[in-house]
Amino acid sequence: MIDLNIDMRQYDCPFIDTTDDVDVAFSAVQWQLDTDAEELETRLVVRGDSRGALDRGLQELQAHGNMRSCSLLSKRENVANISTVIEQTNAMKTIQRNGGYITGPFRIEDGSETWHVGFDSDDEENATLAELERNNDFEVEEREQFDATSLFDLLENSESALHLMDGCRSLTGTERETLRHASNRGYYETPRAATLDDLADEFDVSKTAVSMNLRRGERKILDAAIGAINRLDDETV
Numbered sequence: 001m002i003d004l005n006i007d008m009r010q011y012d013c014p015f016i017d018t019t020d021d022v023d024v025a026f027s028a029v030q031w032q033l034d035t036d037a038e039e040l041e042t043r044l045v046v047r048g049d050s051r052g053a054l055d056r057g058l059q060e061l062q063a064h065g066n067m068r069s070c071s072l073l074s075k076r077e078n079v080a081n082i083s084t085v086i087e088q089t090n091a092m093k094t095i096q097r098n099g100g101y102i103t104g105p106f107r108i109e110d111g112s113e114t115w116h117v118g119f120d121s122d123d124e125e126n127a128t129l130a131e132l133e134r135n136n137d138f139e140v141e142e143r144e145q146f147d148a149t150s151l152f153d154l155l156e157n158s159e160s161a162l163h164l165m166d167g168c169r170s171l172t173g174t175e176r177e178t179l180r181h182a183s184n185r186g187y188y189e190t191p192r193a194a195t196l197d198d199l200a201d202e203f204d205v206s207k208t209a210v211s212m213n214l215r216r217g218e219r220k221i222l223d224a225a226i227g228a229i230n231r232l233d234d235e236t237v
């Protein structure tokens with residue numbers, strides 16, 4: 001299996017057009033492609049920069065020419081859950097026609113869309129990408145290839161992987177940036193290439209604040225890692 005992470009810019013997608021004009025982002029929760037009806041049914045979470053942005057985004061989405069239906073399921077503050085049906089886009093048709101398939105949820109923000117697409121052969125992949133270039137702008141950001149054994153192992157241990165990802169998602173923005181910067185600067189190397197004092201100066205905060213952010217972030221990641229290890233152990237018993 002070949003798995004591609006693609007940054008896609010479609011010119012007939014209601015979601016992309018909406019994020020071009022309004023400060024909202026869409027994340028897919030569920031999707032179903034009906035090739036006979038040439039439509040895509042989705043449930044999505046919509047987040048706006050503000051309540052007003054969310055309302056404007058929903059209004060613009062409902063009015064788009066390629067939108068067949070858009071229903072509001074729930075809304076709180078600047079976040080909504082919606083159900084939509086859109087016309088099959090050129091990119092969807094191209095991927096399906098050439099033997100490709102969607103392997104993960106998509107996210108749309110700032111006029112582009114992250115797609116996870118799978119292929120069973122190099123020929124299918126090459127034919128699809130060549131055809132996509134005619135009507136879409138895109139960039140393949142990541143490409144991975146799995147043999148049957150690796151793919152089976154990935155599927156068997158998906159719960160462990162998801163638990164670790166949940167731990168990463170639980171990080172606050174400050175914790176995430178502090179951990180990332182500390183790692184990039186060599187704080188975790190032996191000997192250390194950067195000290196707490198160095199990080200405090202670079203973040204313009206106290207040494208105590210940097211230490212607390214690192215410790216909170218490390219605890220969340222460690223808890224998630226231990227949980228994933230325990231799941232792996234349970235699966236191998």
